[in-house]
Amino acid sequence: MPVSVSSATTEVVDPVPGADAPHLPQQPDLVQLLTPEGERVEHPEYPLEVGDEELRDLYRDLVLVRRWDVEATALQRQGELGIWASLLGQEAAQIGAGRALQPDDTAFPTYREHGVAWTRGVDPLEVISLFRGVDNGGWDPVATGFNLYTVVIGAQCLHATGYAMGLQRDGAETAALAFLGDGATSQGEVNEAMIWAASFSAPVVFFCQNNQYAISVPLERQTRVPLYQRAAGFGFPGVRVDGNDVLAVLAVTRAALAAARDGQGPTFIEAFTYRMGAHTTSDDPTRYRLASELEEWKLRDPIARLKAHLSRSGVADAAFLDSVEAEAEELAARIRRGTTEMPDPPGTAMFDHVYAEQTPHLAQQRADFAAYQASFEEAGR
Numbered sequence: 409m410p411v412s413v414s415s416a417t418t419e420v421v422d423p424v425p426g427a428d429a430p431h432l433p434q435q436p437d438l439v440q441l442l443t444p445e446g447e448r449v450e451h452p453e454y455p456l457e458v459g460d461e462e463l464r465d466l467y468r469d470l471v472l473v474r475r476w477d478v479e480a481t482a483l484q485r486q487g488e489l490g491i492w493a494s495l496l497g498q499e500a501a502q503i504g505a506g507r508a509l510q511p512d513d514t515a516f517p518t519y520r521e522h523g524v525a526w527t528r529g530v531d532p533l534e535v536i537s538l539f540r541g542v543d544n545g546g547w548d549p550v551a552t553g554f555n556l557y558t559v560v561i562g563a564q565c566l567h568a569t570g571y572a573m574g575l576q577r578d579g580a581e582t583a584a585l586a587f588l589g590d591g592a593t594s595q596g597e598v599n600e601a602m603i604w605a606a607s608f609s610a611p612v613v614f615f616c617q618n619n620q621y622a623i624s625v626p627l628e629r630q631t632r633v634p635l636y637q638r639a640a641g642f643g644f645p646g647v648r649v650d651g652n653d654v655l656a657v658l659a660v661t662r663a664a665l666a667a668a669r670d671g672q673g674p675t676f677i678e679a680f681t682y683r684m685g686a687h688t689t690s691d692d693p694t695r696y697r698l699a700s701e702l703e704e705w706k707l708r709d710p711i712a713r714l715k716a717h718l719s720r721s722g723v724a725d726a727a728f729l730d731s732v733e734a735e736a737e738e739l740a741a742r743i744r745r746g747t748t749e750m751p752d753p754p755g756t757a758m759f760d761h762v763y764a765e766q767t768p769h770l771a772q773q774r775a776d777f778a779a780y781q782a783s784f785e786e787a788g789r
Contacts, residue, residue, distance in 0.1 A: 438648055438680055441655040444708045446716025448655075456659040460723045466654050467718055468732050469503045470711045473523045475736035476532050479743050480522075480539070484689045488747050489539045493520040497652075497684030500710030501617050503527060504657025505585065505679070508665055509553065512582040516555045516568035520617075521587050528554035532739070533746040542750055543757075562588060562595035565614065569601040572612035572668075583611040583668035585661070591622020593638065594630050602674070606642045609673035613664045614639075616676065617651060619683035624696040639676035651681030652710040682708070755781055 439451055458466075477495050484492040495502060502523025509515060515524050525535055525547075534546045538557060545556040558564040568586035575582055592598050593616065605612050618635055620627050631638075639646030649660040657679055664675035682705040686693050718724035759766070759774040766774075 438650040454659040479740040494685040500654035501651040501679040508661035516564040562597035565601035572610040590618040605674040611668035636678035646676040651679030
């Protein structure tokens with residue numbers, strides 16, 4: 409309720425600045441190559457040549473990654489995972505961006521980029537093990553070009569910028585791709601990263617998945633302009649792409665990464681999308697958004713969009729679509745089996761990877777901990 413500032417005046421003060429602001433009423437056009445109905449369109453600045461096989465592969469990526477996500481959510485609800493950050497609805501943004509990377513490029517994820525992990529060859533169970541608490545991320549960032557998950561909001565943008573500056577000094581013709589959410593744009597780390605990236609023309613692309621909510625905080629509480637326009641204040645280009653259009657995301661991200669490798673500096677990409685599920689499995693989105701909003705965004709579902717295009721253009725028939733569904737079920741079964749059979753690590757494992765070379769002090773701590781654990785076995789406990 410508005411609160412009167414004094415009994416002698418009729419002036420009222422909104423206790424939450426911006427609470428009555430409209431939801432960014434005049435949205436600019438999105439870069440789009442595939443309409444929500446599945447119709448292929450062209451964009452003068454972002455042409456894309458994509459063959460039938462690549463289209464089918466992109467569809468397969470989207471379906472398998474969503475099935476992985478659904479299975480992981482179910483596993484968490486059944487007590488097999490500590491938490492899970494769902495990507496439901498954001499598959500096109502992640503697959504399009506991930507497939508735009510070249511083998512020598514490096515991606516710096518948050519904690520939700522399961523689709524990007526998939527495109528970089530990271531096994532789903534290596535990601536699942538992190539959320540099960542078995543390890544801190546079991547994949548090799550160097551071999552995959554996919555850095556470890558980052559839970560500290562915005563920190564990966566600093567990592568990516570620093571890494572990109574290193575690439576620049578090494579003369580490497582590769583680029584870094586930093587993922588962030590719309591909420592992270594309010595973090596100091598992200599703004600600091602963009603300042604450094606602009607100042608040194610670092611070969612880094614900032615890929616913002618604007619899923620409309622920073623946990624429960626809607627976009628209009630965080631910004632008075634579209635997010636991509638903020639890039640101009642740092643001195644580099646910004647572009648807004650339809651984040652539910654895997655072809656547009658692929659084209660825009662490819663162009664931005666090519667510019668970065670070519671020495672043109674950073675780009676900020678705002679993938680305008682929607683988180684159909686909860687922020688994480690500890691969140692209840694029904695407390696802060698309407699069911700009608702979700703239903704509206706379901707009409708823009710990235711998988712249904714590409715499926716409609718494949719069917720309409722004759723690129724995929726029923727047999728292909730059925731085979732992808734069958735493969736998705738096989739993947740889900742492998743994830744479930746692998747998760748429930750995943751062994752717990754020994755207690756001493758927490759000492760093994762603290763430093764590249766173990767220090768005497770850490771070795772003593774490890775020995776003391778091992779002796780402490782052994783004392784319980786000796787006591788028959």
